[in-house]
Amino acid sequence: MTDSGNARRRGTDKRRRLAAAAAKVLHEQGVERTTLADIAGAADVPVGNVYYYFKTKDELVTAALNEQTAHLTELTERLDQLPDPRDRLKGLVEAWTEQPDLTARYGCPTGTLAVELGKRADGTLDAQAGVVIQQLLDWAEHQFRELGLPDSAGLSMTLVAAYQGMSLLSNALRDPNVMTSQGARLARWLDSLTADDTA
Template identity: 55%
Template sequence: MTGKRERLAAAAAEVFHRQGVEKTTIADIAAAAEVPVGNVYYYFKTKDQLVQAALGAHARSLQDLIVVLEEHEQPRDRLQALVQGWIDQREVAAQFGCPTGTLATELGKRADGLDRESAANMRALIDWVERQFAAMGRSDAGELAVALVASYQGISLLANTFRDPELMRTEGLRLERWIDGLQS
C-alpha cells in the first residue's frame, strides 16, 4: 500500500471506531488522514471500500500485537500481556468500546460480505488465544479462548455503556487471576 492509502485506512479505522460506520462520512476520514476529499476517491471508490480497508488495518494491528505478545516465552505470560493491554486501553474502551468489537457489531447487521471479513478478525484473535491455552496443556483451549475474548468484549461494552473505565480494570485483574488459576 502507498503511504496515503495506508493513512486513509488507518484514519477510517479510527473514525469508524469513534463515530460508527453509518455516521462517518468520507470527508470525516479525509480530514482525519489530512488528505483532500477528492484524493480519497483515487484510492477508494466507495465507503464500503474504506470499511474493508479499515478491517485490513484492524487485522494488521492484531498481527503487530501478536508479534509483540509472542516475545513472551510462556503462553500464560502472553495471555497476561494481552489482558494487560486491554486494561491499558480502558479509557478508550470506556469512551468508544473495543475497536474490533464495535465494528463487528455494526457490520454484523449487514449481509454484504463485510460482516464475514469482520468476523475473520475476531476469529483470528480467538484462534491465537486458543493456541496459547493449548500450549498450556488445556484440552478445553477452544472453550477457554471464547470465554476470555467474550469476557473482554462484554466488559468493553459495559465500560462503554456506563462510561466507567474502572470496570475494565477490575475485570482485567480478575481475568489475570483466572489465567493464573488455569496453569496446569
Template identity: 65%
Template sequence: MTNSTKQKPGKRDRLVAAAARVLHEQGVEKTTLADIAQAADVPVGNVYYYFKTKDQLVEAAIGAHAQHLHTLTASLEQHAATPQDRLKALVQGWVEQRELAARYGCPTGTLCSELDKRAGGLDRVAAGVMGLLIDWVEQRFAEMGRADSRELAVALVAAYQGISLLTNTFRDPELMVAEGRRLERWIDSLA
C-alpha cells in the same frame, strides 16, 4: 532525506488509519468519506483514487485491525516468556486501553456489531479479525496443555468483549481494571 527524518505515510495508508480511528469513534453509518479524508489530511477527491466506495474503505480499515492484531500478538510472542504470560500481557494491554473502551467500546467488537446490521458481507470480514484473536488465544491455552483450549479462548475473548461493552455503557474505565485482575487470576488458575 536523512535516516533520522521520518517520512510521512502515503495517502492510502493515512486514509486507512484515519478510517479505522474515525469509524471507531463515530460508527460506520455516521462517518462520511469527507470525515475520513479530513482526518487523514487528504483532499476528499483523492479518496476515490484509492477506494471506489465507502465499503472498500471500511474493508481496508478492517484489514488495519487485523494488521494491528498481528503486530500485537507478534510482540507478545517476543516479549512474554510463557503462554500464560502472553495471555496475561494481552489482558493487560486491554486494560491499558480502558479509556478508549470507556469512550467508544472495543474497536473490533463495535465494528463487528455495527456491520452485522448491514447487508454486504463486511460483517463476515470483521468477524474474521475476531476469529484471528480467538485462534491466537486458543493456541496459547493449548500450549498450556489445556484440552479445552477452544472453549477457554472463547470465554476469554467473550469476557473482554462483555467488559468492553459495560465499560463503554457506564463510561467507567475502572470496570476494565477490575475485570483485568479477575482474568489474570483466572488464567493463573488454569496453569
C-alpha cells in the same frame, strides 16, 4: 529513487494514512455517521483524493478492518516473543486494558464494528469483522494448548467473550474502571488455570 518511485511511495503512504484514519474514525463514529470527508480530514488528505484510493465507504471499512488485523498481528507477534504462553495471554489482557478511557467512550474497535455491520441488510462486511475476531480466538487457543490445558478452544472463547463483555459494559456505563477491574480479574483467572482443570 526515481520520480515514479517517489510518487508510488507517496501514494502508498497516503493510502495507509487513509486506512489508519478510517479505523480511528469508524471506531469513534460508527459506519453510518462517518463520511468520506471525515476520514479525509483525519488523514489530512484532500477529500477528492480519497476516491483515487477508495471508491466507496465500504472499501474504507474493509481497509479499517485490515488495519485492525495488522494491529492484532503486530501485537500477537510481539507477545509471541515472551517464552511463557501464560505471560503472553496476560500480556494480551494488559494490552486490552491499556486505554480504558477510550474503551469507555467508544467500546472495542472490532466488536462495535462487527455489531454495526451485522445489522446491515447486505451482510457482506460483517464476515470480515468475524475474521479479525477469529484470528484472536485462534491465537489464544494456541496459547492455552501450549499450557497443556484441556478445552483450549473453550478457554479461548471464554477469554475473548470476557473481553467483549467488559468492553461493552465499560462503554454502556461510561466507566473505564470496568476495564481495569475486569482486566485484573481476567489476569487472576489466567494464573489460576492448571492442567488439572476440566472446564
